[in-house]
Amino acid sequence: MVAAPLDRRSLHVLLVLSLLACSNSKVPEDAIFYDVTVTTAIDEDGGRPGTSDECHPDATEGYEDNFTYAVAFDGSKATIYIGEDVFAIGTITGCDLTYSTVVIGSETENDGPVKWQLTGTASVDPSEGDACVEGERDWEGSEYFEIVASEEETLEVGCQYGLNTFGGLVGQ
Numbered sequence: 001m002v003a004a005p006l007d008r009r010s011l012h013v014l015l016v017l018s019l020l021a022c023s024n025s026k027v028p029e030d031a032i033f034y035d036v037t038v039t040t041a042i043d044e045d046g047g048r049p050g051t052s053d054e055c056h057p058d059a060t061e062g063y064e065d066n067f068t069y070a071v072a073f074d075g076s077k078a079t080i081y082i083g084e085d086v087f088a089i090g091t092i093t094g095c096d097l098t099y100s101t102v103v104i105g106s107e108t109e110n111d112g113p114v115k116w117q118l119t120g121t122a123s124v125d126p127s128e129g130d131a132c133v134e135g136e137r138d139w140e141g142s143e144y145f146e147i148v149a150s151e152e153e154t155l156e157v158g159c160q161y162g163l164n165t166f167g168g169l170v171g172q
Helices: 008-022
Strands: 032-039 064-074 077-082 085-093 096-100 104-108 112-124 139-150 160-171
Antiparallel strands (some): 085 096, 096 112
């Protein structure tokens, strides 16, 4: 039996909503805001350049959504907010940002109860005029969901799927 594709949009939305429900943090005044597109970017040949799906390798459905990430830096520490609440925490070294969420659990339409964790990396321009990311973009990276627990036999613990992230600086 082949597992139905993981509903990426639902999974990402559930992740954001779960994180929003768990935290009451406010965005610091000195946070830097980026409009970020998160996508599987399926091309005309059915491929997903820069993305992967070990959990459902035969999936053909794409995913794309837009978020405003507010990033607050404290030395090498970084906190990413979506809305008013903490989305992920991480570190920055030069222009390279790495981050992760807490482990999130929920019921998904296609795979039943699952727990996952998102990790991400991005090259970011922390201010106008910085040259960390080539071209017009100020954010370029990837995010990976890793399944850490599943009751569904066809969804292996440890499988991952990746998404491309890119966007632009919108201010402080």
